[in-house]
Amino acid sequence: MSDHDQPSGTRWIWNVFWLLLIVTAVEVALGIIKPGFMMKAFGGTIVLNYVFIILTLVKAYYIVMYFMHLKYEAKTLIWSISLPVLILIPYLTFIVLVEAGYMNEVTLK
Amino acid sequence: MATQATVNQDEKSIWGGGNKPLGASYGKLMMWFFLISDALTFSAFLVAYGAYRFKFETSWPVPEDVFTHFPFLHGDWPLLYVALMTFILIMSSVTMVMAVNEGHKMNQKGVTVWMFATIIGGLIFLGSQAWEWYHFILGDHGAVRLEDGRMAHIADHNGETVSLHTLIHGEGAEHDHYEKFATEDVIAAFKSDSRLQLLFPGKNRDIASHNASLPLIEKSYVVQGANMKENEYGHPLFANFFFFITGFHGFHVFTGVLLNLIIFINIIKGTYERRGHYEMVEKVGLYWHFVDLVWVFVFTFFYLV
Numbered sequence: 001m002s003d004h005d006q007p008s009g010t011r012w013i014w015n016v017f018w019l020l021l022i023v024t025a026v027e028v029a030l031g032i033i034k035p036g037f038m039m040k041a042f043g044g045t046i047v048l049n050y051v052f053i054i055l056t057l058v059k060a061y062y063i064v065m066y067f068m069h070l071k072y073e074a075k076t077l078i079w080s081i082s083l084p085v086l087i088l089i090p091y092l093t094f095i096v097l098v099e100a101g102y103m104n105e106v107t108l109k
Numbered sequence: 110m111a112t113q114a115t116v117n118q119d120e121k122s123i124w125g126g127g128n129k130p131l132g133a134s135y136g137k138l139m140m141w142f143f144l145i146s147d148a149l150t151f152s153a154f155l156v157a158y159g160a161y162r163f164k165f166e167t168s169w170p171v172p173e174d175v176f177t178h179f180p181f182l183h184g185d186w187p188l189l190y191v192a193l194m195t196f197i198l199i200m201s202s203v204t205m206v207m208a209v210n211e212g213h214k215m216n217q218k219g220v221t222v223w224m225f226a227t228i229i230g231g232l233i234f235l236g237s238q239a240w241e242w243y244h245f246i247l248g249d250h251g252a253v254r255l256e257d258g259r260m261a262h263i264a265d266h267n268g269e270t271v272s273l274h275t276l277i278h279g280e281g282a283e284h285d286h287y288e289k290f291a292t293e294d295v296i297a298a299f300k301s302d303s304r305l306q307l308l309f310p311g312k313n314r315d316i317a318s319h320n321a322s323l324p325l326i327e328k329s330y331v332v333q334g335a336n337m338k339e340n341e342y343g344h345p346l347f348a349n350f351f352f353f354i355t356g357f358h359g360f361h362v363f364t365g366v367l368l369n370l371i372i373f374i375n376i377i378k379g380t381y382e383r384r385g386h387y388e389m390v391e392k393v394g395l396y397w398h399f400v401d402l403v404w405v406f407v408f409t410f411f412y413l414v
Contacts, residue, residue, distance in 0.1 A: 010210060017203045021196065024408075028192045031173065031413050049414045056409040060402055067206050067398045069391075074132035081141050089152045096156045100163035107164060 006072045016066045023055050044101065140392050144399045147361075151403050154357065155410050158350045168259065168311050170343035172412045178244050191412045194237045195404065201230025202401040205394045212387025217376065220387060224373045227397065231366040238359050245351065247286055248334030252310075252341035253295065256328040260343050261317070263299060264308035268316055271305065273331065292330045299326055310343040351411070358407055361400050368393050 030038070030048060038048035065071040070078055123130050131138060162169050173187040180190075204226040211219030251273035252262050263271045273290045274282070276298045299305050300323065307322040309315040317325060332341045340348035372393050381387045 010207065013203060013206045013210065017199065020199050024192060024195050024199070027409070027413055028188050031188050045414075052409050052413045056405055059405050063202070063398055063402045063405065067202055067401075068395055069209075074130075077131040077133055077138075077141070080131070081145060084145055085148055088149060092152060093156050093159070096160045097163060100160035103160075103164045104166055 006069070012066065016062050019062055020059055023059050027052060027055050044097075134388060136388070136392055137395070140395050144395065147399065148403075151354075151357075151406070154350075154354050155406060158354060158410065161344075161346050161350070165344045165346065166311075167313060167315075168309065168344045170310050170347050171312055174310065175245070175249075175342045175347075176241070176412060177249070180240065188412060190237075190241065191408060194234060194241070195408050197230055197234045197237065198401045198404050201227050201234065202398055204230060205397045209387070209391050209394045212381070212390045215382070215387070217379065217382050220376050220381075220390060221373070224369060224376060224390070228366055228369050228373060231362055231369065231397075235359065235362055235366065238355065238362075242352075242355075245348075246334050246336070248341050250341065251290060251331065251333045253292075253307075253326060253329040254332045254339060255325050259309060260332065260339075260341065261307040261309055261322075261325070261329070262341075263295075264306050264316060266304040266306070268306070268308060268314065270308060273333070276305075289333060290331050295331050296326055296329070354407060354411065358400070358403055361403065365393075365397050365400050368396060 030051065034048065038046065038051060040047050042050065070081065122128065133141075176191060177185040177187050178190065179186040204223045208220050208223035208227060211223060249272070250262060250270050252260050254260055263273065263276055265271050273295055274284055274288065277290060277294055303319050305322075306319055307317040307325060309317070332339050334341060335348040335351075337345075337349055337352065339345050342348070372389055375381060375389065376387075381389060
């Protein structure tokens with residue numbers, strides 16, 4: 001058991017909470033303001049969408065690592081949980097979205 | 110020779126049984142593996158959403174134009190309501206971590222209080238989602254469906270959407286969400302005002318001028334709100350995916366609340382006090398955080414991107 005590595009007290013819980021809240025607030029603010037310099041087209045979509053996805057992954061990291069406690073599990077367990085997800089989901093996203101882009105071109109003609 | 114024997118001995122002591130090689134109990138491991146499969150399921154749904162959004166890029170509704178209501182507030186408040194729902198779910202995740210934390214300390218009273226707060230948070234989230242669905246199904250401005258299947262909103266000379274209500278009753282009339290409008294009335298009202306145009310929902314906000322719109326609206330019919338066949342916001346698949354993905358997530362929240370409730374009853378009965386540990390709270394906590402995690406992604410891909 002590596003449970004003893006985890007921080008004690010409740011301070012760390014509120015730290016993660018404030019981080020999640022602030023990141024969400026930033027996302028909503030960006031979604032409403034839509035700053036001009038982030039609206040430029042880039043790699044099939046706009047820069048702003050990449051910012052949203054990165055911020056979402058930051059939130060996901062903190063939820064999984066701290067709230068779900070994965071950071072303090074055994075190394076073997078961390079890898080056997082994260083690898084399938086980290087390999088399969090980007091792979092699925094890549095093949096399906098590439099096909100969808102092609103379907104879009106075909107439909108327009 | 111000796112080294113070989115030691116390695117074998119180590120392997121055997123780790124994986125030979127009677128031990129926890131991954132440092133977690135059977136129940137916790139199985140919860141993690143279930144969550145992996147559930148994560149793949151949700152990612153498949155969201156990727157499918159992305160695929161059809163890419164395919165029908167031009168007629169796909171812009172989420173900020175669809176989800177604009179906020180309880181007790183008039184006018185457009187894009188994103189605020191879903192932001193509130195996200196906050197509620199994050200908050201209930203925090204109370205769950207608190208419950209797990211108290212469980213480590215074997216503090217029955219603390220676990221009870223935080224678990225109760227988590228259940229309340231889950232119920233508030235479900236209520237918010239019901240409210241969101243209700244307004245989505247009821248509709249906002251109303252639209253007409255053209256013969257070729259395209260949705261079109263009525264717009265003024267500035268290209269701003271005019272609701273069917275304003276079109277028929279004029280500006281400033283008392284708004285009634287429940288009124289249904291007849292197709293003939295809408296077509297007649299549209300024809301009588303040459304400043305009106307048709308606006309095609311989507312990121313390009315294409316507009317057909319009044320004269321170009323006349324032959325189109327002649328063969329159209331009124332659509333208000335959303336169902337599985339058509340919706341006033343744009344492409345029909347948008348509503349289908351909305352119902353399916355947020356519905357499936359809502360079903361997870363509902364299940365989570367039920368599981369939390371069962372654990373809550375056991376906490377009160379002192380089952381875990383007698384068992385000597387509160388690991389069940391941790392297991393159900395994993396599920397609850399996962400539901401929060403999925404919502405973080407739904408929030409991004411349905412409302413923000």
